[in-house]
Amino acid sequence: MPSSAGPSIDKITEGGRVTQVGEGQDADETTPPVMTFGAPTAGEVLAERYELVEHINNDSAGRLVWRGVDVVLRRPVAVVMRYPGGDSATEMLQAAVAASRVIHPNLVGVYDAIDEDERAYVVREWVDGQSLREMVTSGPLDAGRATAVGNAVASALAAVHATGMVHGNVHPGTVMISDDGRVVLADARTDGADSQESDVRAVGGLLYFALTGHWPHTEAPLRGATAGHGRAAIPDAVRDAGGAAAAPRQVRAGVPAYLDDLTMDLLDGEVAPPSSDVLAAELARLDVPDEDYLDNSGPLRFAAETGDEPSPLAAAGGRKVALGIAGLLVVALVGLLVGISALGGDEENPQAEPVAAPSSSAPATEEPPTPTVRNLKISDARIIDPDSRDRAEVRDAEKVFDGNQDEGWSTQTYRNSSNFGNLKRGMGVWIDLGGEHNVRSVQVNLSTPGASAELLTGTAVAPSSETGDEQILTAFLKNRIGQPFEEHDGTTMTFNGFDADQKYRYLLFWITDLPQSNGGYKLGVQEITVQGS
Known part of the structure; x- marks a missing residue:
């Protein structure tokens, strides 16, 4: 050709x-x-x-x-x-x-x-x-960019770990930053030598490398590469007499204390690391504005969470990060008090009236806080089955959001895999959030691996009948969220492809192929969880 x-x-x-x-x-x-x-x-x-x-x-x-x-x-x-x-x-x-x-x-x-x-x-x-390795050859990244990269990789690992898998190949060469600012992780390995914990600790290595240009792991600077040798090499970390890597702040001035502590905690074998989803949430909390950094849709925008919920990582035992943030708040408070005192008079004009503190009744002029991501309440659910007149499989929809994963809704058992496709285009669970919300993700827990499904959205509402279900399916098929899962090898499907500027109320988890189960083909939906604000 x-x-x-x-x-x-x-x-x-x-x-x-x-x-x-x-x-x-x-x-x-x-x-x-x-x-x-x-x-x-x-x-x-x-x-x-x-x-x-x-x-x-x-x-x-x-x-x-x-x-x-x-x-x-x-x-x-x-x-x-x-x-x-x-x-x-x-x-x-x-x-x-x-x-x-x-x-x-x-x-x-x-x-x-x-x-x-x-x-x-x-x-x-x-x-x-370019890869992160290539990007850092021109100099270490600032705190904002390093945190953005770490957050993107931790978010990717959270999706991988949710399926029970391990990536096993996280290092500066497998992290790529596209020209439009997207950060992506590539080339997973399945050689059995790694674990989800080692994936998380590798994020600490990435942060260390991004902040210093050095690689902190002594056991393997990179797979197949030796520190200081060949163009694939990455300089080894600066170490003390005992072989311990120097902290990023000791290598390079200007690294924030909280980021330094988090990085070293992830590298410290004596400190239990958080799970990848908790780490991603903690990195997303860090308010490190950098307006010059490449704009990116998805998890690379940073804003401090201002709700009452504690830091997920602090709750999981990230002592240094919590102390670092607390220290910053103390410094900010002291600075505010000093500033107010300075406004009390004018040295050049002793007769000047002192500046009055703003009244507590004055309207706030600061921007509203970033909404805290939480589990959204599902107000209603029903089974969509447009190709069946007997309506035998439309019961028990309420069990998919009752908080009990031990029971849920399930299809009937079909004789073979083609039977579902020949008799029906599919079946699904339609959910109503009770109002419009910004949605971050939808997680669906299933009874058996091997299913194929996708997530749809729309605004159509119709009666629970064969005709009504057909109307909903026709309208919702025009709006897919993210990519479908094909013969998924796990029991958890997580959909993240929501538009941050759009609000959603109705969602449809649409099953297109059933997995084999107990001599036939059947699938149960145990629980659906929606996160957003």
């Missing part, structure tokens, strides 16, 4: 190109290339769909990374390839399949994973920009 897509890709990537790493690092410059059967060539089309345009680099695991184009959908892609395929590519393909089932704005999308024996390759999203 001719490489006619090449010019369009060049136009798309004009102005910057990220190192589309497989393991997040370039191969050692001294490593000789290994040529064998299955080596790709520019212009070649893989699987009759993915045209190879340009070889970008080789990663430390010996995989080739190419810039390509999906000639069917006409979009740029990254192709991560190793040859030969077969058993040697099993781990890479398994990791890609698992990663493809987690949809999150801070995770690189995985489109395809193919094994052709003589070679195997993973096709994933192409990101225009």
Whole structure:
């Protein structure tokens, strides 16, 4: 097939190109290339769909990374390839399949994973920009940018961990910052050597690196790389005589105390780390305004939470962060008192009247506080079943929001997987929030893994009948939230693709394929939780 897509890709990537790493690092410059059967060539089309345009680099695991184009959908892609395929590519393909089932704005999308024996390759999203490793080569990041990156990665890990999976490959090379400010995490591993805790501690390593330009982990500066060697290397942290890494504030002036404490707590093996979702919530709380930082939709906007709820990380045992924030409040209060005292008179004009303190009855002029994210109350729910006249499966909808995950609503048992598709287009749970709200996420707990489903929204309201359900489905199918889950390998689905500027009242969790269960095909929805403000 001719490489006619090449010019369009060049136009798309004009102005910057990220190192589309497989393991997040370039191969050692001294490593000789290994040529064998299955080596790709520019212009070649893989699987009759993915045209190879340009070889970008080789990663430390010996995989080739190419810039390509999906000639069917006409979009740029990254192709991560190793040859030969077969058993040697099993781990890479398994990791890609698992990663493809987690949809999150801070995770690189995985489109395809193919094994052709003589070679195997993973096709994933192409990101225009640069890796965190490349970005920091020009100098450490300020506190606002470092916190934004840490928050994005922690949010991505929370989505991965919610499925029971582990990423296992979090470091500056697998974190990419696109030209439009989006931060994404790429290239999960499933080699069994890591845990969710090590993922969380790796965020501490990222914060340390972003703030100092040094890597704090002594056991492995990077997978396949040695500190101080090769272009993949990252300088090792400054250490004391005992080998302990110096705190970021000791390496670089101007690092805020709370961020320094949080980073060192995450790196301290004696301090139990929080879960990834708690860490993401704590990083989101930090009010570190940086108007020059790239604007980004999603979890990279920072505003301090002003409600009465305590810091999630402080509640989980993050002692240093809580003390750091308290210290800042004390300093701010002292400064305010000093300022009020200074307004009491004018040294150059002793006769000047003292400035009166503002009346307590004066209207507040400060901006309203950022709403606290909380669980939203579901006021009503019902089962949507537009392709059934007997209405046998529309009972028990109230059990999906009763707070008890041990019981819920379930479909009937179908004889085979195609039966659901042949008899029905699907079934769903329609929920009413009782009023319009800003929605952050929807989490659905299921009885069995392997289901396919999506989240829809709309404004249509109709009676609970075959005709009414058809009206709701037709209207809601026009508005999908995020990406659908296909044969999801977990029992929790989390949907995050809500528009922050839009309010929502009605949502529809729509099931399109049932998993196998007890000799047939059946699915239960145990609980639906909506978070927002």
